[in-house]
Amino acid sequence: MRPIIVLFTRDLRVRDHPALAAAADRGAPVVPLFVVDPAITSRAARNRIAYLCEALAGLRGALRAVGGGLVLRCGDTVREALCLAHETGAGRIHLSADVSALAAARSARLRREAAAVGVEVAEFPGVTVVAPGELVPAGGDHYKVFTPFWRAWEAHRWRDVVAAPRLLSLPTGVSEGGTPEDALKGAGVGELSPSRQPGGEQEARRRLSAWLSNGCSSYERLHDDLAAAATSRLSADLRFGCLSPVETARAALEHPGGRSWVRQLAWRDFHHQVTAAFPGIAVRDYRPRDVRWRDDEDALEAWRGGRTGVPIVDAGMRQLVAEGFMHNRARMIAAAFLTRHLRLHWRHGAAHFHALLTDGDVADNCGNWQWVAGTGNDTRPNRRFNLLRQSRRFDRDGDYIRRHVAELAGLSGPDIHAPWRARTPPVDYPIPLTDLGE
Template sequence: MNTSVVLFTADLRLHDHPPLRAALDGARRVVPLFVRDDGIDGAGFTAPNRLAFLADCLRDLDAGLRERGGRLVLRSGDVVAEVLKVVAEADADEVHLAADASGYAHRREHALREALEADGRRLHVHDTVTAAVEPGAVTPTASDHFAVFTPYFRHWSGHSQRDPIGAPRKVNVPDDVKSEELPSRDAVSGTSPGLAEGGEAEGRRMVADWLRSGIEAYEDQHDDLAGDGTSRLSPHLHFGTVSPVELVHRSRLAGGAGADAFVRQVAWRDFNRQLLAVRPEASHADYRTRRDRWRTGKKAEADIEAWRQGRTGYPIVDAAMRQLRHEGWMHNRGRLLTASFLTKTLYVDWRVGARHFLDLLVDGDVANNQLNWQWTAGTGTDTRPNRVLNPTAQGRRYDPDGAYVRRWVEELADVEGKAVHEPWKLSGSERAKLGDYPDPIVDLKDGLDRFRHARGLE
């Protein structure tokens, strides 16, 4: 009786899963396997919020498999060693795996292929499982990747995409392959109080709600901080509980300006993945150096800590940073302005901010996080590397009534109207009511002058 192994990684779902479908088509028995990989632990990417969300995803995946007569096999350790053990236990002929973009994923694939082939087994790697359009599927004439989003998006939009695949009706898993106990989010300490629920069932529910009542207004409302007119699907895309191919397909069926704008954001995700696939060093090094001499020392460290804690004295920045700490998620407009504030107003290395985000974000994805930080810092693909976002102007524009600030900065909850964005201008008696909410840690003009001097723009 032939057997295949499906190694799940960032694709924790049953719907629209090409590796699982291929394995079921080619074998009577399938071992759905997830390995808690020592390599990821060693790289420092096991943040509590992602571990808790992952626990939800694994339990939901196991439940879905059990509904179909199967189960999830869980192992821990070196991914190659554990896959080889499972292959031997099941006497499997082949392993199916989703392609991924990071340098680590490429090294994992190479090591798996060598080890399996040495043992007389085969590795099958499947595209368009974690991306709508795979890195390398669209390239410019004279380069191996697009460095500018607009031409990339034009080619991405014209690239043919496969149709989504339904979930299997039955999965036959051999009984003699043992599994570790599934993790629980309750066993994870240090999580954000407002952390969202994980799992494919929750992801599909959110997609249905989004397509029914959110996507139509997305073009007009996606930057509204208080209104939060975003899908909040990024954690589910990161863990693969939602298929990017199916999400694009269903969004295009919904149609309209909102759907077009939303699909464009999915394309941004693929854009960053194709950048990382050919420039893996961009996860830690400037894509385009500006020869920055970032601030260090005690004053810089104090500024960084104030930024982390949401105590910069700039309410819109502080609101976004407190949302991150409470939810393990932040509105995209908030990500842009907090990153601009750290890298350009405070002139602190983008890697400091990227690391803090990865410590907390449930959707902490190396391609999107690191390359969006570089885009904002002006060391990435941005054609305007010296753009500086003014936090006060950003607050007035994207939180005009101050509702977002008052929601997250409790010290300012009673400040009325637009004054909430400049509390340092309140009268003495009104300012005294704010307790220990700080004055701005830097004057915006001073910060801009420092940045312009550092970049040689004077």
């Protein structure tokens, strides 16, 4: 029986992996493959490269534990996959379907070039809970508003979780190649955050277990409390597919508070089905609003560096640098300041986030940026963002600000939210870049 290649992309796990399970079920030798493609890794955040390296090492270990292995190649993904098919005599290539413009173009090219040499390509679900295209409103190709999508999503029958393969075998003579560290040496842009989370399926499952046991029940009450840091911190694990979205959602619904948190997975699916229908989401307005954006490189650089003079904004921006992560409420606040107050283009903000976030998912990152900027799927594109009110509401005592903005560690009470009003303003902290319109 001819071998089957399983091309891993951002589905770096062995549990509930439909493409891998389907290959194993056919009884043929399975050749798991990951291609380090410079077209992607040269532009990826250094935090994502570090996570990827750890995830690949864990994936290789998990595959070896059941008799298989992980082949690592460097180069163009399509070309390397077809070269390996030629070397091994593989007749099929399995992969998980994805939605970004890059992924869609890669899949189309793989199908076209594989067909020319007699190799079948099969795509499987696995990146989202509900695959894009499974839920379609009457008279449209995708949902443009979240609430009706959420109702349809919640009522939809999700696919079953599939077991990890118990036994795999690489064809004789196949070399797995070098280590992930060697393959990814020198890749990535941006800073490596000193407090980033480690990557890989084992770490992801440990975090999921801890979250379901200790955090999920209080999510609905505390998820917007910036100081409490009461969110799951699973976004990077889902982005790299070290956790199965379906398995994660099913597990969460068995715990108190799970439905509220699972709604965030529906938001993730919502952005993915929007991106599948509008793959230009990273570069074009989903809903053009004729916004007149300003050019101000100094203001943009101050925002990037967490020196805007608005403590709640600066705290989020500094958390991003330190951890490769930012609390979702802080992301919204930082995005609102850039787009609504400074009137700088959302693409600048999305690009900076993408250069530092470990999760860094195109659909979620750009979908959320466009939502805040008023060019995306928000049904109230002109909504107001009162940043001082947000600060007082979601960081009432200023603990989040003090945690990330060292210059303000000595302030308390109302001064922590508006230090320029303090009787003795801190001399090493800037005044706000713009009038906040209180």
